Amino acid sequence: MSKLKIMQYSLTCCEGCAVNLINALASMLQILDKVEIVTSRILGLPKLREADVAFVDGSVITKEDEEVVKIIRRKSKVVVALGSCASIGGINALKELFSHEEAIRDVYGVLPNIPHLKDVKTLDDVIDVDYILPGCPPTTNEISRFLMDMVLGKTFRLPDKPICYECKIRGIKCLLEEGILCLGPIIRAGCEAKCPAYRVPCWGCKGLTDDVNLEAFLESLERNDIPIKELKEKIPIFLTKSRIKLTSG
C-alpha cells in the first residue's frame, strides 16, 4: 500500500490548527508508517508538492494567499479546510464588522506595502473544498479520526448533533439553565464540549448544525431570562460569516 501523502499549509492565522495536526500525528505513532508529510513549511518542507490530502488552515487575506490555494487545489486530490478560520471565517472574520480602511488606519497609521484583500475569505470562497473540519482549534481526537478515515479510504462525516449532546453524555451542567448565554443548542458537536466542561459558554467555533432550530433556541433564551441583545453580541465572535441573521427582537 502506498503511503498517504499529506500537505499542511497555513494561510493567515495563528497556526494553532497546524500545531494540533502535528500533535495528532505525534499521538498516532501506529499510523506514522502509512503517511508521508510532503509539504509543511514549519517542518522544513516548504515546497508545494503533489498530495493526497491537503490540510489548509487560516483565512485567505492576501492576494498571495489566494494564488497559493489555487495551486494547492491543483496539486491535491482532497482539500480540507482545517479550523474555524478556513472553514467558517472564525476569529479572523471579526474584522468584517469594521471597514477595511478604518482597520488599516487604526493599526498602522499608514498603509504598508502589502497586497491585502478587502474581505476576509474562507477557503471555499476561493476554491472547491472536499471537507471542512471546523473548531478553534479542532481537537486532536477529531483530527486523528479524520486521518484514520483517510488512511482507510473512508468518507469522513462531521457529527450533525448539537453541542448539547456532548454535554449530556459527559454529565456537564447546563449553562443556559443558569442564565448564561451558551450557543450549544445551535452549534455542531465534535469538540467534546471543551468550553462548557470548563464552565465557559459555547461561542460557536464549530459552526452551525445543518438544521438550526432557531425558534426553539430563542424560546429557551427567553425561558432562562437571557436577553436577545446578548445573543447579537456573542454571534459575531465565530459566526460573522454564518447564515444566521438576527433581524427581529
Added chain:
Amino acid sequence: MKFLSKQLTHLPRVEGHGKIYVEIDRESKRVLRVNLGIVEGSRFFEVFLKGRNIIEVPQIASRICGLCGVSHAVCSAIALENALGLDIPESVRRLREVIMALNTIESHLIHVGVLSFPDYFNVKTFLELPELVRNSVIKLIKLRTLVGKLLELLTGDRIHPRNIVPGGFTYLPSRNKVLPYLDELSKYIDVLYNLFEVLRERIKLPSMERVGHYAALFTGNDYPLHTGSLIVDSKFLIPHKDFKNYFIESVVQYSTAKRSLLFGKESYMVGALARLNTNYLYLAKPAKELLNELGLNLPSLNPYLIPIAQAIEIVHFLDYIIRELKELELTGMKVCPTIGQVRRGIGVGIVEAPRGILYHMYEIDGDGKVRYADIVTPTAQNFADIEESIKYLLPKLLRSNLLVPDNLKYEIEKLVRCYDPCISCSVHVIFMK
C-alpha cells in the same frame, strides 16, 4: 551586475510567513541593506477587540497565537485586572506562573527539537537526523505530549486556554487528576539532562560576540514569567506603564509587522537568552548544573545560544512545575471569579511569552467594554535585532568564500531560526493613536 541582491521567501521551519531581502555591493563586499519583511496578512486584533466585553478578551487574545496562546490570555487578564484595580489571590498568581511555564516548555520543545536540531546537523528536517539524535527528539516529542496533556487538564485546551479570565479561573480540575502527571514528568529531568549533555559534544556553536541590549522581567528572587519589573541590560528598570516611551515602534514599508527600538534608535533582544542573562542566578539546581556544565559565558547576545538557553529553561521550568504543583491546593480556586464593580480605566500587562516580553494595554469604559487595545509581541521587538545579527554575520560569510547563493541563503536562514521568530503573533502588533 553590481549588486548581489537576494530575496529569500517563506523561511522554512519558522512559524508564519517571512522573507529576507539582502543587498550587497559585489566589489567592496559592503552590506547595503538587510530587510526582514513579513508577508503574512494582518488580522487586526486591536481593531476587533474594541467593543468586546472584558470577560471575553483573554480567550479572543489567545487566538493571536497557536504556540503561545497562554501568554496572550494571561497578559490580557493582568492588563484588565490593572485597569479595574482588581487584586488577585496569591494562589491564582502561582497557578498562572505554572501554566505559563508549561506553555514555555511546550513551545521550547518544538523549537529545540524539531525546528533547530536539523540545523546543527545540516539536514532539512528532523526526520533526516542521525538515528541517535532522532531517538532523542522522539523523547522530546513524548515529553511535549505529556506537558500538553497537563496544560489541557489545567486550562481546558492546550492550544487556546479556556478558563483564564480577569480575576482568576472559571474552573479547575481536582488535584488528584493532576498528581499522576508529576511522577511522569519527574522522570524526564534526568533524560533531558543526559540528552543535552550528549548533544553538547556534537554541536559546535559559532561564536558571535556582538554588542547590544537585552530586556526581560526581573524580581530578584526567582526566574519570573509573569511577575516582576522590566529591566534592560540587567541594569535599568522600566516602569510597566512607560513601556511605549522606551520601546518605540515604527512602521516599515517592506513589512506588515511593526518593529520596536529602544529609545527609537537601538535594537534589543528579548526571549530565552535575554531571560537567562538577567536571571541565571535564580535557576533551579538541575538547570544551574547544566548551565555550569555547558560553560556559557553570560551575559551574551550570541543568537546561536538561544536554543541552548531554551534547553536550560526546559530543565528549570520542569523542576519548578513539579515543585509548585506538589504544594498548590487547586480546590480553593474552583470558583467563577466575580469582577465586582466595573469602572473606567487603563491597564498594562507585561509577561514573558516563550519568545520574550509581551505587552498588552487596554482602556475600558464604564460598561466593562474595551475602548482601545494595544499589543506588542516579542517577535516584533526582535526584528531589528535579527537584522543587526544578519548584518554582523554577512561580511564574515562573504570573506569565508561561502558566497554560493544557496549556502548564503541557508546560513542566513539558520541564524534567523535561532531567534525562534513567531510571525503570526507579530503581524497584528500595533495601534496608533
